[in-house]
Amino acid sequence: xxxxxxxxxxxxxxxxxxxxxxxxxxxxxxxxxxxxxxxxxxxxxxxxxxxxxxxxxxxxxxxxxxxxxxxxxxxxxxxxxxxxxxxxxxxxxxxxxxxxxxxxxxxxxxxxxxxxxxxxxxxxxxxxxxxxxxxxxxxxxxxxxxxxxxxxxxxxxxxxxxxxxxxxxxxxxxxxxxxxxxxxxxxxxxxxxxxxxxxxxxxxxxxxxxxxxxxxxxxxxxxxxxxxxxxxxxxxxxxxxxxxxxxxxxxxxxxxxxxxxxxxxxxxxxxxxxxxxxxxxxxxxxxxxxxxxxxxxxxxxxxxxxxxxxxxxxxxxxxxxxxxxxxxxxxxxxxxxxxxxxxxxxxxxxxxxxxxxxxxxxxxxxxxxxxxxxxxxxxxxxxxxxxxxxxxxxxxxxxxxxxxxxxxxxxxxxxxxxxxxxxxxxxxxxxxxxxxxxxxxxxxxxxxxxxxxxxxxxxxxxxxxxxxxxxxxxxxxx
Amino acid sequence: xxxxxxxxxxxxxxxxxxxxxxxxxxxxxxxxxxxxxxxxxxxxxxxxxxxxxxxxxxxxxxxxxxxxxxxxxxxxxxxxxxxxxxxxxxxxxxxxxxxxxxxxxxxxxxxxxxxxxxxxxxxxxxxxxxxxxxxxxxxxxxxxxxxxxxxxxxxxxxxxxxxxxxxxxxxxxxxxxxxxxxxxxxxxxxxxxxxxxxxxxxxxxxxxxxxxxxxxxxxxxxxxxxxxxxxxxxxxxxxxxxxxxxxxxxxxxxxxxxxxxxxxxxxxxxxxxxxxxxxxxxxxxxxxxxxxxxxxxxxxxxxxxxxxxxxxxxxxxxxxxxxxxxxxxxxxxxxxxxxxxxxxxxxxxxxxxxxxxxxxxxxxxxxxxxxxxxxxxxxxxxxxxxxxxxxxxxxxxxxxxxxxxxxxxxxxxxxxxxxxxxxxxxxxxxxxxxxxxxxxxxxxxxxxxxxxxxxxxxxxxxxxxxxxxxxxxxxxxxxxxxxxxxxxxxxxxxxxxxxxxxxxxxxxxxxxxxxxxx
Numbered sequence: 001x002x003x004x005x006x007x008x009x010x011x012x013x014x015x016x017x018x019x020x021x022x023x024x025x026x027x028x029x030x031x032x033x034x035x036x037x038x039x040x041x042x043x044x045x046x047x048x049x050x051x052x053x054x055x056x057x058x059x060x061x062x063x064x065x066x067x068x069x070x071x072x073x074x075x076x077x078x079x080x081x082x083x084x085x086x087x088x089x090x091x092x093x094x095x096x097x098x099x100x101x102x103x104x105x106x107x108x109x110x111x112x113x114x115x116x117x118x119x120x121x122x123x124x125x126x127x128x129x130x131x132x133x134x135x136x137x138x139x140x141x142x143x144x145x146x147x148x149x150x151x152x153x154x155x156x157x158x159x160x161x162x163x164x165x166x167x168x169x170x171x172x173x174x175x176x177x178x179x180x181x182x183x184x185x186x187x188x189x190x191x192x193x194x195x196x197x198x199x200x201x202x203x204x205x206x207x208x209x210x211x212x213x214x215x216x217x218x219x220x221x222x223x224x225x226x227x228x229x230x231x232x233x234x235x236x237x238x239x240x241x242x243x244x245x246x247x248x249x250x251x252x253x254x255x256x257x258x259x260x261x262x263x264x265x266x267x268x269x270x271x272x273x274x275x276x277x278x279x280x281x282x283x284x285x286x287x288x289x290x291x292x293x294x295x296x297x298x299x300x301x302x303x304x305x306x307x308x309x310x311x312x313x314x315x316x317x318x319x320x321x322x323x324x325x326x327x328x329x330x331x332x333x334x335x336x337x338x339x340x341x342x343x344x345x346x347x348x349x350x351x352x353x354x355x356x357x358x359x360x361x362x363x364x365x366x367x368x369x370x371x372x373x374x375x376x377x378x379x380x381x382x383x384x385x386x387x388x389x390x391x392x393x394x395x396x397x398x399x400x401x402x403x404x405x406x407x408x409x410x411x412x413x414x415x416x417x418x419x420x421x422x423x424x425x426x427x428x429x430x431x432x433x434x435x436x437x438x439x440x441x442x443x444x445x446x447x448x449x450x451x452x453x454x455x456x457x458x459x460x461x462x463x464x465x466x467x468x469x470x471x472x473x474x475x476x477x478x
Numbered sequence: 479x480x481x482x483x484x485x486x487x488x489x490x491x492x493x494x495x496x497x498x499x500x501x502x503x504x505x506x507x508x509x510x511x512x513x514x515x516x517x518x519x520x521x522x523x524x525x526x527x528x529x530x531x532x533x534x535x536x537x538x539x540x541x542x543x544x545x546x547x548x549x550x551x552x553x554x555x556x557x558x559x560x561x562x563x564x565x566x567x568x569x570x571x572x573x574x575x576x577x578x579x580x581x582x583x584x585x586x587x588x589x590x591x592x593x594x595x596x597x598x599x600x601x602x603x604x605x606x607x608x609x610x611x612x613x614x615x616x617x618x619x620x621x622x623x624x625x626x627x628x629x630x631x632x633x634x635x636x637x638x639x640x641x642x643x644x645x646x647x648x649x650x651x652x653x654x655x656x657x658x659x660x661x662x663x664x665x666x667x668x669x670x671x672x673x674x675x676x677x678x679x680x681x682x683x684x685x686x687x688x689x690x691x692x693x694x695x696x697x698x699x700x701x702x703x704x705x706x707x708x709x710x711x712x713x714x715x716x717x718x719x720x721x722x723x724x725x726x727x728x729x730x731x732x733x734x735x736x737x738x739x740x741x742x743x744x745x746x747x748x749x750x751x752x753x754x755x756x757x758x759x760x761x762x763x764x765x766x767x768x769x770x771x772x773x774x775x776x777x778x779x780x781x782x783x784x785x786x787x788x789x790x791x792x793x794x795x796x797x798x799x800x801x802x803x804x805x806x807x808x809x810x811x812x813x814x815x816x817x818x819x820x821x822x823x824x825x826x827x828x829x830x831x832x833x834x835x836x837x838x839x840x841x842x843x844x845x846x847x848x849x850x851x852x853x854x855x856x857x858x859x860x861x862x863x864x865x866x867x868x869x870x871x872x873x874x875x876x877x878x879x880x881x882x883x884x885x886x887x888x889x890x891x892x893x894x895x896x897x898x899x900x901x902x903x904x905x906x907x908x909x910x911x912x913x914x915x916x917x918x919x920x921x922x923x924x925x926x927x928x929x930x931x932x933x934x935x936x937x938x939x940x941x942x943x944x945x946x947x948x949x950x951x952x953x954x955x956x957x958x959x960x961x962x963x964x965x966x967x968x969x970x971x972x973x974x975x976x977x978x979x980x981x982x983x984x985x986x987x988x989x990x991x992x993x994x995x996x
Contacts, residue, residue, distance in 0.1 A: 041594070046596070047592070048574075048575070048694070048695040048697045049694070050731065082811050091814030092811050139831070270810075270860070275702035276698075276730075277731050278731055
């Protein structure tokens with residue numbers, strides 16, 4: 001029997017920082033402009049030019065590092081990574097090597113190895129069928145992107161599956177987005193995720209041979225690419241083969257992974273300390289500023305919702321991932337007070353409200369107090385849940401409507417069992433459907449639905465479902 | 479009346495400012511002198527400007543209207559300020575500094591025809607002080623060499639003896655000043671490239687502290703060592719130019735500037751100053767004539783009240799080895815941008831990318847540059863880095879510590895500048911190691927990043943010359959702690975006065991008219 005092979009996945013994420021200018025020169029950042037309009041002698045690597053680091057990029061990197069719980073290096077240095085390629089005009093990339101600005105950290109359960117600052121390459125476009133440099137008719141270079149500040153985040157190989165990797169990558173994107181330091185748009189390339197993938201016998205602590213997957217420009221492709229590679233590795237090992245360390249290019253159209261083993265990948269980067277730059281030594285004021293500017297991030301908020309508000313993890317994560325929705329949710333919880341559990345508020349916000357907004361063509365959320373009033377009214381059975389949904393539709397159309405007045409005006413006040421009105425409607429419904437009544441009597445519990453439905457139709461949803469059930473059973477002598 | 483070209487820069491600037499001489503006539507005299515270059519000291523002078531179509535940004539198209547205003551120095555030269563401490567003074571610029579629209583080659587065929595889209599900070603500071611760009615001077619390719627024989631555009635001849643080298647790599651700048659083709663010049667010094675040619679040409683050469691002057695626009699050879707500095711006839715002019723050029727530059731993160739700036743030196747004595755002579759000098763390989771001048775100069779220092787103290791620089795002897803790992807390592811990376819893609823030479827443009835890179839670089843670079851790229855690439859390679867680059871960095875640190883220890887006891891460290899006087903053209907071209915030894919006395923200061931000045935101290939007969947061969951200049955080097963330039967210039971000024979080199983050498987000095995007009 002073949003042993004079970006466990007997935008071992010680490011991610012390398014490049015985040016383009018949304019600074020005003022490039023990492024080492026004053027050219028403005030852009031996306032989608034005419035080629036080669038955002039260039040200068042520095043980012044074109046003319047003879048004699050020198051890099052000057054972008055202070056804003058350093059501040060952004062500090063924010064990212066703190067959001068990921070990384071240790072911040074008191075003095076980090078830049079290195080040169082040397083290689084020839086037309087998208088790399090100096091023939092070296094200025095990056096960080098042994099002393100990155102952000103050291104070890106953690107996001108969720110996944111350990112961060114490091115996060116460092118570097119500059120992006122220019123964009124090459126290979127003209128010809130292959131779309132790659134080999135066999136192309138010509139290659140064009142657009143230096144607009146060249147020199148864009150990047151933070152590269154590297155994780156430990158802590159992820160154990162493709163779906164988990166994609167889920168964690170989403171959390172990272174949301175975290176970085178909420179810092180306001182990047183557009184984190186995978187399609188435009190402002191967020192790029194590469195995956196290091198290997199497998200090993202379940203329970204083993206050793207690492208298998210890994211492959212590096214590139215070019216997965218959406219979370220869906222990230223998951224699919226990793227799934228495909230895990231399957232390939234498992235089949236290979238199942239057939240007594242061995243995995244070779246290589247870089248694989250994911251083709252989103254076909255879902256294929258093709259090897260990039262070629263001259264362009266065979267590098268000895270000859271790293272050495274960049275002599276044109278001095279160490280980055282953030283002042284206490286810069287560190288404090290970065291610390292103070294951190295919003296509560298999704299991972300921390302999720303944990304707080306679970307611990308303090310008693311939400312389950314999935315619901316907590318759903319709310320925490322969207323800062324606007326989270327703020328709204330918390331305001332409603334506060335306004336509802338003791339009238340309903342936060343869990344009930346969460347159900348309204350993520351369930352009925354979201355559906356109602358969508359049904360109203362993505363309308364604005366209603367004001368906090370009316371929703372809180374509504375939730376309170378439903379909780380205290382002044383209005384049924386079904387009736388509450390009708391009130392909600394009115395609130396979505398008129399965000400400041402008075403809930404009590406709406407309930408009154410629409411005649412949605414819940415019918416209790418006390419005045420006999422509901423009992424009469426139930427009796428009529430049983431009489432109108434003797435076949436169903438007979439089935440209920442003979443033990444077919446499901447048949448009760450027909451009678452409940454009839455009562456609800458008759459009461460326009462004002463009746464409480466539980467009370468209706470109770471009355472039906474009572475009247476049938478069960 | 480003495481010729482205009484006999485004036486020092488400080489004298490001329492003062493007379494121009496006072497209206498005693500005309501800036502136009504002064505400039506014209508120097509343009510004529512530069513145009514009469516027989517030493518191959520210049521790669522470009524203002525007279526070339528007429529044939530140069532304005533090409534403001536190097537894209538092959540003419541400058542937009544209003545820019546590239548016509549001046550006697552060429553339509554593209556950076557326009558000098560009308561007033562300032564250097565108003566009306568033309569200065570020769572080593573071709574390693576970028577000058578907007580003016581060809582800039584760094585002595586290499588790979589940059590033939592390249593016209594930069596911007597001007598180096600040091601040059602901009604000179605023009606902002608009123609100076610003009612007189613011309614661009616020849617140099618060893620990418621500043622790699624000690625004889626100027628590695629230029630892609632032919633060697634420079636020493637104005638004292640045209641069969642000899644002017645030193646390098648700033649050989650064109652040194653020869654231009656010594657030969658009366660420029661009143662002052664800019665050079666760069668990575669391991670001795672200002673001080674050694676100044677010594678071989680009998681003029682003053684100053685290498686400031688690393689970081690004193692911006693490197694922006696200085697085509698990089700070894701970024702952690704390169705520093706710009708002046709070639710002048712005397713110490714006062716060196717101070718004048720340093721004062722104008724020094725300063726922190728937003729475009730160079732490693733620039734610092736000199737706190738308090740630089741004033742013109744006035745000191746006439748050396749009383750109370752302590753001069754350290756490295757004990758290791760005793761065993762150094764040194765021409766007898768050079769040693770004699772050194773000893774005579776030491777005696778002069780004592781006469782001026784200076785105290786001579788023996789010090790030790792135990793690691794300095796490893797300076798050359800460390801330097802020839804570190805500098806090529808950085809150069810291998812710095813020169814990688816010359817790939818034929820964006821500017822300069824491109825060969826085999828129709829072949830594939832790798833072939834284009836290889837052919838362009840094979841054709842464009844000379845043998846010494848290729849040697850150092852290969853050395854440096856090897857030294858940085860995975861598996862060799864620690865043994866070479868890492869080890870060399872440790873040596874560098876030790877040498878800096880040696881100087882720190884010495885300066886705890888003395889104000890200055892003194893040595894000869896070069897082990898010999900100017901040697902004959904071709905004498906060392908087949909022996910790179912012998913050529914590298916020219917930097918023996920200058921490299922340690924470069925590694926330590928400290929300032930050092932080369933002063934002409936006397937004359938000596940060349941050991942490779944026959945009987946009756948003319949005597950050639952010998953340089954004397956004074957090094958000071960980092961950013962102690964003012965103190966260094968004061969001491970050099972006092973010593974210069976006592977040595978009286980100009981008077982002693984008399985008409986043998988080329989710029990005095992003898993050799994130039996011969």
